[in-house]
Amino acid sequence: xxTTSKETAKRLDPETLAASAxxxxxxxxxxxxxxxxxxxxxxxxxxxLYRHFSDKNDLLAAIGDRLLADIDLPExxxxxxxxxxxxxxxxxxxxxxxxxxxxxxxxxxxxxAEPGLAMAERTMExxxxxxxSVDDAAEVGRQSLCSLITLVTxxxxxxxxxxxVAREDALRMKRAALGALSPRRYPLITAAADTxxxxxxxxxxxxxxxxxxxxxxxxxxxxxxxxx
Amino acid sequence: xxTTSKETAKRLDPETLAASAxxxxxxxxxxxxxxxxxxxxxxxxxxxLYRHFSDKNDLLAAIGDRLLADIDLPExxxxxxxxxxxxxxxxxxxxxxxxxxxxxxxxxxxxxAEPGLAMAERTMExxxxxxxSVDDAAEVGRQSLCSLITLVTxxxxxxxxxxxVAREDALRMKRAALGALSPRRYPLITAAADTxxxxxxxxxxxxxxxxxxxxxxxxxxxxxxxxx
DNA sequence: ACACTAGGTCTACGTTGTAGACTTGTCAAC
DNA sequence: GTTGACAAGTCTACAACGTAGACCTAGTGT
Numbered sequence: 001x002x003t004t005s006k007e008t009a010k011r012l013d014p015e016t017l018a019a020s021a022x023x024x025x026x027x028x029x030x031x032x033x034x035x036x037x038x039x040x041x042x043x044x045x046x047x048x049l050y051r052h053f054s055d056k057n058d059l060l061a062a063i064g065d066r067l068l069a070d071i072d073l074p075e076x077x078x079x080x081x082x083x084x085x086x087x088x089x090x091x092x093x094x095x096x097x098x099x100x101x102x103x104x105x106x107x108x109x110x111x112x113a114e115p116g117l118a119m120a121e122r123t124m125e126x127x128x129x130x131x132x133s134v135d136d137a138a139e140v141g142r143q144s145l146c147s148l149i150t151l152v153t154x155x156x157x158x159x160x161x162x163x164x165v166a167r168e169d170a171l172r173m174k175r176a177a178l179g180a181l182s183p184r185r186y187p188l189i190t191a192a193a194d195t196x197x198x199x200x201x202x203x204x205x206x207x208x209x210x211x212x213x214x215x216x217x218x219x220x221x222x223x224x225x226x227x228x
Numbered sequence: 229x230x231t232t233s234k235e236t237a238k239r240l241d242p243e244t245l246a247a248s249a250x251x252x253x254x255x256x257x258x259x260x261x262x263x264x265x266x267x268x269x270x271x272x273x274x275x276x277l278y279r280h281f282s283d284k285n286d287l288l289a290a291i292g293d294r295l296l297a298d299i300d301l302p303e304x305x306x307x308x309x310x311x312x313x314x315x316x317x318x319x320x321x322x323x324x325x326x327x328x329x330x331x332x333x334x335x336x337x338x339x340x341a342e343p344g345l346a347m348a349e350r351t352m353e354x355x356x357x358x359x360x361s362v363d364d365a366a367e368v369g370r371q372s373l374c375s376l377i378t379l380v381t382x383x384x385x386x387x388x389x390x391x392x393v394a395r396e397d398a399l400r401m402k403r404a405a406l407g408a409l410s411p412r413r414y415p416l417i418t419a420a421a422d423t424x425x426x427x428x429x430x431x432x433x434x435x436x437x438x439x440x441x442x443x444x445x446x447x448x449x450x451x452x453x454x455x456x
Numbered sequence: 457a458c459a460c461t462a463g464g465t466c467t468a469c470g471t472t473g474t475a476g477a478c479t480t481g482t483c484a485a486c
Numbered sequence: 487g488t489t490g491a492c493a494a495g496t497c498t499a500c501a502a503c504g505t506a507g508a509c510c511t512a513g514t515g516t
Contacts (some may be wrong), residue, residue: 002399003368011267011494011495012495020359026350034471034472034473035472035473035474036472036473038457044496045495045497046473047403047474047475047496047497048494048495048496050474051493051494051495054476054493055473055474056328056472056473057278057350060515066336068409078504108380110408111405111417111424112379112405117409117413117414117417120414120417121414121415121416121417123353124416125416125421126235128416132494134416134419134420134423135423135428136436137416137420137457138420138423138424139423139433141439142424142434143375143379144269144440145439146375146378146379146382147371147374147375149378149379150374150375150377150378151371151374154335154374158470165328170364177339177340180338181345185349186348186349187344187349188349188352188353188356188362188365188366189339189345189348189352191362192352192362192363192365192366195363195367196339196366196370198445200363202449205367208364208367208368208371208448211444211447211448212368212371212372212409212441212444212445212447212448213440213444214444215443215444215445215446215448215450215451215515216439216440216443216444216445216447217440217443217444217445218439218443218447219439219440219442219443219446219447220436222438222443223443239463239464240463240464259477262502262503263503263505264502264503264504265506271514273464273465274503274504275505275506276463276464276465278505278506279462279463279464280463282503283462283505284503284504284505299495317458317474425467447476
């Protein structure tokens, strides 16, 4: 027998708890993740969770770590540095996309959890391979990753309910608000109202977002090299 | 006499309340902004605030509007579209910079409050002037503004206390955490630890951030034009 | 003189995170 | 076995939060 008998295995463990907390967040948003609720879902007293997490922030951090663990970092290869960088950033976004309401939790964990550190290190490798100084690579990489988190967090339809009826209502409300604007004063906003509220396609939304980040990196690098 | 006598002027009004709520947020963070606390500060019962705000979200929205009102939008001129765009984005960032802990509140108000709408419309004008389609301008502008909000929100040292002693402690903690990493496994991260924790200069941080966004826009536009 | 109303008060409820003292099931060592 | 220790879960309790609903009250328009 191991130190803990298998059939009487611990009923609670941090990974399982973080996973079902994430499930709650996915459906009802982060503010629905509550100590009491999570405890109820596991037929346990609220205080039981404190044997596994020091406090609620610790639980939220575990959710963030859970998301970072989903990153499927591509192997280094012989592609150009910017192509590989795009692949790394895409892998990051792909890990976050299924969980737009919780994605923000990764922000404070990238430089703590191992998968986040691995991604950050790879990102800086590629940036320095492109020609950035180590310090510039740090700042550029930092903002790039932050922008991508925001890209996921603010994915249209992310902040709303998952219930299709309430969601449809919220969309109608937004549409009405933009529709009530004066087309004289705001011709472009009113013309693009539909796009602003809900993008053409989610895939297009993300590929454009990553394009913007990568193009920004290339552009800034060109300026830096030209300045020398 | 006006409709309200001047000496018996209303003790509370939404603008003043939003302003002092913002002051609290600046010093102690958004979670310190509490109905009860704000009421206390104005020698009033918590419920009194509900005569001026329908609920707490409404109060937070008012803080966001307050920030957007600080945008000093530059007049249109004859500069190239991208130069003017940079000026607009810089004006936005300049309005948010003094309030990194509250800047996120603008996200949901840009397309509601007038100064936000004005900025959004100007942004789209310049993007279409550059050659983007209206729909692309909408998506590109959206993400650019979101990225800049995040730039301010995640400004190193923004999430921490304003108290210099606690702040210094937090910095030490972070530095220690990064310093404890293996330089073998994470050579670049450990080499850039100082930069990652606290950038060289705040001005440089922001100008690099805006450079990244503008360069991204130019780069994506070039791809779009080449694709045609 | 009078009713109306905007603005503030009082009381009360349900929900949240969590401290502190307790119980209990399991294993190691004698 | 018996015992002691320890990890895991329970119970109780508290302070702080947002806010509903009924009330009061001073000033205004008629």
